[in-house]
Every structure is written in structure tokens, then in C-alpha cells.
Amino acid sequence: xxxxxxxxxxxxxxxxxxxxxxxxxxxxxxxxxxxxxxxxxxxxxxxxxxxxxxxxxxxxxxxxxxxxxxxxxxxxxxxxxxxxxxxxxxxxxxxxxxxxxxxxxxxxxxxxxx
Amino acid sequence: xxxxxxxxxxxxxxxxxxxxxxxxxxxxxxxxxxxxxxxxxxxxxxxxxxxxxxxxxxxxxxxxxxxxxxxxxxxxxxxxxxxxxxxxxxxxxxxxxxxxxxxxxxxxxxxxx
Numbered sequence: 001x002x003x004x005x006x007x008x009x010x011x012x013x014x015x016x017x018x019x020x021x022x023x024x025x026x027x028x029x030x031x032x033x034x035x036x037x038x039x040x041x042x043x044x045x046x047x048x049x050x051x052x053x054x055x056x057x058x059x060x061x062x063x064x065x066x067x068x069x070x071x072x073x074x075x076x077x078x079x080x081x082x083x084x085x086x087x088x089x090x091x092x093x094x095x096x097x098x099x100x101x102x103x104x105x106x107x108x109x110x111x112x113x114x
Numbered sequence: 115x116x117x118x119x120x121x122x123x124x125x126x127x128x129x130x131x132x133x134x135x136x137x138x139x140x141x142x143x144x145x146x147x148x149x150x151x152x153x154x155x156x157x158x159x160x161x162x163x164x165x166x167x168x169x170x171x172x173x174x175x176x177x178x179x180x181x182x183x184x185x186x187x188x189x190x191x192x193x194x195x196x197x198x199x200x201x202x203x204x205x206x207x208x209x210x211x212x213x214x215x216x217x218x219x220x221x222x223x224x225x226x227x
Contacts, residue, residue, distance in 0.1 A: 034215055043118070043204050043218030044157070087157075101147060101170055102206075102216065104157035 022088030118219035139207030146188040
């Protein structure tokens with residue numbers, strides 16, 4: 001799986017949009033970008049994933065650059081409950097026998113400030 | 115529907131002992147993966163099971179083993195515990211074919227003293 005680079009930490013004011021960047025310059029054509037987050041002492045939670053088009057769901061939006069070498073996760077109206085470590089992961093979507101694993105980096109520790 | 119259930123939530127063991135952790139996946143999920151999380155190494159993949167067969171394994175010593183039962187429930191075992199095995203052990207389940215990633219349990223926090 002391609003390696004990802006994320007900032008170690010970020011702050012965001014409550015109610016503002018939180019924009020979390022991720023670099024994945026070695027991503028290959030069949031690899032998707034996944035985002036997970038981990039709130040303290042809980043298991044990681046799936047947020048969103050995408051291949052090359054921008055994606056949006058009830059939790060967040062994912063913007064992927066045209067060259068696919070970087071992406072941004074957007075939490076449109078951050079709340080205190082969004083304080084967590086956010087992980088950007090690239091992998092082949094669905095089942096890829098022999099590669100059913102997630103390779104987590106160190107992630108970005110996002111702190112929402114009241 | 116019920117999420118991924120891991121038992122026990124907390125466990126304290128002595129060096130040299132062995133431990134068994136349990137994971138019940140979401141109903142209908144046939145793939146179960148295990149991860150270890152420590153402050154120093156972060157989240158690391160242990161192994162993955164599907165239909166009672168181990169399909170993928172991370173870089174952990176043979177003291178770490180697992181199995182999956184016919185109802186998809188999974189257990190992992192760590193023998194001859196070391197202090198460094200203290201960690202949060204997470205289980206994740208997924209459908210056979212899914213683009214929506216994995217659903218994680220809340221984990222078992224193991225402390226080795």
C-alpha cells in the first residue's frame with residue numbers, strides 16, 4: 001500500500017470547517033483513499049473513501065486532487081465530538097486476497113477548540 | 115444492528131502467562147482482522163481470518179496466534195506474555211466484498227505486569 005503523510009496535529013474552532021490534508025504521492029491507479037478517525041480509547045471509525053472524484057456523506061467531504069497525489073478531508077461544521085486522531089490510508093478497495101489489512105500511519109490529532 | 119463486540123474490555127496478566135481475547139463480528143461479516151495499538155508503534159496489523167482460514171499475517175512473533183470459528187467469531191491468543199505486549203487489541207470485521215471498509219470494536223486493553 002502507498003505511504004501517506006499527514007500533519008501531526010491541527011486545531012480548529014468549533015463551528016468552523018476542519019480541513020485535514022494528506023499526501024499520497026506514490027498512490028497507484030487502483031488504490032482508494034480512505035479516512036478513519038479514532039476517538040480516545042475507542043476503535044477507529046470509518047469516515048469516507050474515494051478513488052478520484054470528490055465524495056460527500058453525512059460525516060464529511062473528501063476532495064482528491066486531479067493527479068491523486070493528495071487529498072483533503074473536510075468536516076464542514078466541527079464540533080467538540082470531532083476531536084480525534086484522523087488517519088488517511090490508501091489501499092485497494094473491496095477484497096484483495098492477501099491484502100486484507102489497513103496500514104495506519106501516525107495520523108493527525110485534530111483538536112476542536114470551544 | 116449490534117456492532118463488533120470484544121471481550122473482555124480490560125485484562126491484567128503476569129509475564130509468562132497466556133491470554134485469549136474474543137471478538138464477535140457484525141452479523142453477516144465473514145472477515146475478521148486483529149490489530150495491536152501501542153503508544154510507540156501505533157496501530158499494527160496482526161492477522162486476518164475469513165471462513166476459518168488465516169489469509170494474511172502481520173510481522174508479529176509466533177506467540178501471537180488466532181483462529182476463527184464457523185460462526186465467524188474469532189479469538190486471538192498470546193502465549194508467554196511479555197511486558198511489551200501491553201496494548202489495546204482491536205478487532206475489525208467486514209463483509210466479504212465491501213468498499214465501505216472495516217467496523218472496529220472498542221478493543222481489549224491488556225496490561226502485562
